[in-house]
Amino acid sequence: MRYYAVRNMSDPSLLVLASLAGGDKHGYAMMQDIQQFAGTRLGPGTLYGAITRLEQRGLIRGVDSDDRRRPYTLTALGQRQLQAELASLSQFVKIGSRRLHEL
Amino acid sequence: MKSVLKFFARLYPRSWRQRYGVEFEALLEDLRPAPRDTFDIVFGALKMRIVTWAFAKLAITMITLGTLVTLTFAFVFGPTHYVSSAVIVVSATNPLHAFYRAAQTTLSRSTLTASINRFGLYPSQRARLPLEDVIGIMRTNIVTRPFSDGRGFEIAFDYPDRFLAQKVCAELAGHMIETNLSGDGGALMQLLDPATLPQRPLYPKRPLIATEGALAGLILALLLRFAVTRSNRSAHAEFKP
Numbered sequence: 242m243r244y245y246a247v248r249n250m251s252d253p254s255l256l257v258l259a260s261l262a263g264g265d266k267h268g269y270a271m272m273q274d275i276q277q278f279a280g281t282r283l284g285p286g287t288l289y290g291a292i293t294r295l296e297q298r299g300l301i302r303g304v305d306s307d308d309r310r311r312p313y314t315l316t317a318l319g320q321r322q323l324q325a326e327l328a329s330l331s332q333f334v335k336i337g338s339r340r341l342h343e344l
Numbered sequence: 345m346k347s348v349l350k351f352f353a354r355l356y357p358r359s360w361r362q363r364y365g366v367e368f369e370a371l372l373e374d375l376r377p378a379p380r381d382t383f384d385i386v387f388g389a390l391k392m393r394i395v396t397w398a399f400a401k402l403a404i405t406m407i408t409l410g411t412l413v414t415l416t417f418a419f420v421f422g423p424t425h426y427v428s429s430a431v432i433v434v435s436a437t438n439p440l441h442a443f444y445r446a447a448q449t450t451l452s453r454s455t456l457t458a459s460i461n462r463f464g465l466y467p468s469q470r471a472r473l474p475l476e477d478v479i480g481i482m483r484t485n486i487v488t489r490p491f492s493d494g495r496g497f498e499i500a501f502d503y504p505d506r507f508l509a510q511k512v513c514a515e516l517a518g519h520m521i522e523t524n525l526s527g528d529g530g531a532l533m534q535l536l537d538p539a540t541l542p543q544r545p546l547y548p549k550r551p552l553i554a555t556e557g558a559l560a561g562l563i564l565a566l567l568l569r570f571a572v573t574r575s576n577r578s579a580h581a582e583f584k585p
Contacts, residue, residue: 267367267370267371268367268368268370268371269370269371269374269375272371272375282378284378284380284381284383284384284385284388285349285368285371285372285375285381285384285385285388286381286384286385286386286387286388286389287384287388288371289364289368289371289388290388290391290392292364293360293364293392308370309366309367309369309370310367310370310371310374311366311367
């Protein structure tokens with residue numbers, strides 16, 4: 242099994258990927274969704290910093306829209322990235338819990 | 345509040361605004377703004393500039409900022425030092441003895457207290473420190489240097505006001521000569537060079553401070569570029585598709 246470095250769960254990029262895993266969303270919808278499921282309010286600058294980085298890496302993609310509020314969607318690469326991140330977190334939780342029980 | 349956020353959104357690079365500007369503005373219209381959003385936008389815009397700018401542009405900007413900031417701080421908050429000096433020649437069988445005797449009397453508590461009161465020196469220090477401490481400060485601002493051949497010496501006074509520096513230096517030099525005349529040393533002291541009126545401060549030195557600021561700006565530019573590159577590399581670096 243491949244191990245990945247566990248990143249902070251409040252990492253904006255990870256939160257955006259997790260939010261888009263639930264369906265395409267525009268910026269404000271992402272903010273609301275992230276606040277709901279992670280309890281973290283991303284500021285507009287932080288959110289769009291993450292969106293810019295993720296789009297440049299091809300992990301998300303802007304969907305053509307007539308609305309000013311452009312929705313974003315996860316790409317196949319983004320899905321694999323999110324899976325890898327979650328697997329890493331899952332491994333972390335598993336090991337941490339086991340050690341905690343052994344105390 | 346929203347108009348403030350929109351104003352700061354202009355700090356983003358033009359190329360970024362062309363791609364994301366419309367939707368970012370729509371987001372700002374939708375959200376319920378919090379005070380920290382302003383900082384978030386300003387910080388995000390600066391970070392985006394660091395990412396998108398060529399290193400040369402970033403370096404020039406940081407060097408300019410570093411130079412301006414250090415110069416401003418040095419001139420606004422830093423003390424200014426003007427140094428006035430006078431030269432006195434001594435004709436005596438033991439000129440060093442005459443010099444030390446005159447210097448001792450001139451730097452005495454009573455002489456310096458009289459100068460402090462007459463010229464109103466060190467007003468801020470006098471407001472918060474006892475007189476003895478102010479006299480101590482004044483002593484550190486007076487330099488007397490005998491020449492190597494012992495035939496004369498220089499007396500200098502360092503003060504933030506160049507006119508007062510000159511006046512006090514002239515008085516101290518005059519006092520040394522008078523002291524010697526009234527004594528029984530038999531030395532003859534004459535004023536060779538009267539107290540100078542300093543044209544430029546000894547500190548702050550503009551070229552040196554500007555160079556330090558520029559260097560600090562360059563180092564900051566290197567650190568910023570390194571930090572942003574590393575941050576971008578570490579985010580998602582684990583995953584290799």
